[in-house]
Amino acid sequence: MINKDLSIDFLGVHFENPFCLSSSPVGNCYDMCKKAYDEGWAGVVFKTIGPEHFVVDEVSPRFDELAKEATPFVGFKNMEQIAEHSLAENLADLRRLKADYPEKVLIASIMGTNEADWTELARVVTEAGADMIEMNLSCPQMTSHEMGSDVGTNPELCQKYCAAVKKGSDLPMMAKMTPNITDMGPVAKACLAGGADGIAAINTVKSIANIDLDRKVGLPIVNGKSSISGFSGKAVKPIALRFIQQLRTTAGLEQLPISGIGGIETWEDAAEFILLGSSTLQVTTSVMQYGYRIVEDMKNGLMHYMAEQNVEHLSDLVGLANQAIIPAEALDRDYKVYPNIDWDKCIGCGRCFISCYDGAHQALTWDEDTRRPTCNTEKCVGCQLCNLVCPVGAISLGEVVMKPGRTGDVTAVEVHSSRLS
Amino acid sequence: MTKHYDQELDSGYTMTTVMAEAARCLLCHDAPCSKACPAHTDPAKFIRSVRFRNFKGAAETIRENNALGAICARVCPTEKYCQLACARCGIDTPIDIGGIQRFVTDFEQQAKMDILEKGPSNGLKVAIVGSGPSGLQAATTLLQKGYAVDIYEQQAKAGGYLTYGIPEYRLPNDIVDFEINRILNLGATIHYNTTIGQELTLAALKTSHDAVILAIGASQAKMLPMFENNAYTETAVDFLARVKTNQGHVTVPDNVLVIGGGDVAMDVATTLKLLNVPQVTDVVYETFSEFKASKKELEATQQMGVTIIDGYVPDSINDNTVTFKHRKINGQIQVQADKIILAVGQVADAAHLDLTLENNEVPFTGYQTTDPKVFVTGDIAQGDKTVVWAVQKGKEVAETIDAVLGGH
């Protein structure tokens, strides 16, 4: 079996691999974290610990799930706030974890309502033995507006609270961002100004996933009512990736240390977050669906990927995809690429024809006798919708042509893509 | 579409279809499929790897547990093992574990992965008599542990029934050759055309090696006395070997009678159909309710248009006409054919190997014989007679030898 060094340093802390549980029920107590460490996770961001005076009072039921066709958990909605265990219990668990797993990374997630809270929480988790602090500035369903994403969308408050945390602890600290904002840059900069050493992104996206059509109430139904709350899982991956890319391309943040979060479940997802600038990775929803064991394939797959890429250190991959993501106005718009239809692979379902007609440019003609499509290059704009909907991979990127009136060397145009083969 | 003898009957999965099949897997806790695999190939783990798009990891799981993973993927009677246990049966149909395994091992081959590694040499040498699946797996496990391995094979090619028995349309020779080469590349030396007991004695092997494994299989056909010296009769394993060696380029008459009702008989009947023999009649000792062949094989054979007559035993033969009597009711039939193929079982031939066999297997459990230097594995060891069991016994005999010789 392949064995490669997956270790990486982040904010001065050594991680045996980049994979951590993100702060949530998956890292809620000693036993859970122990099992996760034993199954191969390098780090745990313990469930967010709040001040003693904030009473956590949760609803039941508290989850919902978005499905598409036969695929469950495309996305996941939760109504949870922060740790339900008492502060004393949480600190005791942190202490025991650090004592039993000195080589693993223990990150304390904290959330206060005012500067004094933040300073005090930072102090007590440091005392308990945490290696790092994560500030939860981003939970979108707190019952107090002094907490969570209402704070995380306000740069001044963020800066003030970061400074408060730094007052209570010397530990490396990351601030966890909310995606419920147009531009994360100003908040991230404010956090850094307040003393944060890095950024964790993203927390959940505000959502309503489903409505019960008979009762006319959103799901989950809590005694006849429901609320807007955080969405996570695979469906939020594209949103997380865009925020991370944007942070990394904000002037002054090009080297920003990032812990990437949002919809990670395979080694491919993990590699994508790394290529856009994440050094460590955090996971919740896919662990809730499948268990801690998913880390095995994420680690093994990432090792194979490093071997394929001839990379010895994971850090050599961090941010490699940032430079090729540029503003839309800067893209090459001089050419188009036609679909190449393999009639031997084609099974004659006609999906490409329907999608091209109803959703693109009516460029495919359908032969009813042979049940095969043909591309009319006069009409084809090269959008490749047909390619994406083909269920058997019979359509691939074909001939590249320059648009009328444009000049350029078609052979120099790079159109490769692992999805659109 | 008409199929040919030299084309694999089952077409494999594509990337899209394998993901759809893997998505049906329930990713069970304590997975029953993995517990049911005799060779511990760990289907639950490799299916999970596929589900999470870690195809290389899936290949590692299969290969490290089963040196003949691509072969088992094709010929294992999964309906008796992993797929019988599959929890998905509680919903609809089991996961096509064999099909997923085949996709992964094909991927492994295309990606040119080299997963198995030879262990550092421990200076000890083991001789293996027979290069069927059990001998090959034993060789692999021993090489991984640092032993030097010499394989002695009486035939011109390695593989035993993989090469000379199971037909091309179920198990293409290039797959078998690829798997065997992988093991030879790992460092096994093979001596072809060498029958132990004739060209070389067992005593000589015992002198030159620290241990000897007899992995001779049940590699002879069983004969029924009345068919001896009958000019129209050929045994099933001889016929299958002849067809496979010639890649289907053999001439067969238009009307062939097959006698036997096991999987080997089904292989013969299907092979004849794929060679375009118009009239194939299979007369079977068992009645359908007692059938030995797997349901899958029986159905495939029937679909090919083979006439199957159940419940009859051969009573007499006159030239090319065989008279059968029903086993339970009063009745007899006569079948005249241009060729008769006898598929009534295989026997082990341990002549000159100082080995006592009862019903073609050793009369003791485990692998070490009364001669402490001599071990057995495969079909002649006690237990199921399938490739996957041959693989498992191969691993176990290697472990036993390692425990006895303490080679590390």
Ligand SMILES: Cc1cc2nc3c(=O)[nH]c(=O)nc-3n(C[C@H](O)[C@H](O)[C@H](O)COP(=O)(O)OP(=O)(O)OC[C@H]3O[C@@H](n4cnc5c(N)ncnc54)[C@H](O)[C@@H]3O)c2cc1C
């Ligand atoms: C037609 C047919 C179809 C089958 N289909 C299936 C199937 O679909 N699935 C399944 O799981 N199983 C199947 N089986 C059973 C399976 O092939 C056997 O269980 C398996 O091959 C046993 O492995 P082995 O290593 O013990 O012996 P074998 O495969 O029999 O190999 C023994 C080897 O030892 C060699 N040998 C014997 N004596 C000597 C000697 N004195 N010196 C040197 N070499 C010697 C032989 O030449 C042979 O190469 C089938 C069997 C047959 C005959």
Ligand SMILES: Cc1cc2nc3c(=O)[nH]c(=O)nc-3n(C[C@H](O)[C@H](O)[C@H](O)COP(=O)(O)O)c2cc1C
């Ligand atoms: C049930 C649930 C509870 C969560 N609780 C917290 C929390 O206490 N603190 C926090 O910072 N994030 C919390 N999150 C957010 C996750 O840590 C993570 O940022 C988000 O779910 C996106 O990652 P994912 O797609 O891997 O789940 C929670 C998420 C879920 C699903």
Ligand code: SF4
């Ligand atoms: S028993 Fe079936 S459903 Fe369960 S893990 Fe194995 S293949 Fe999947």
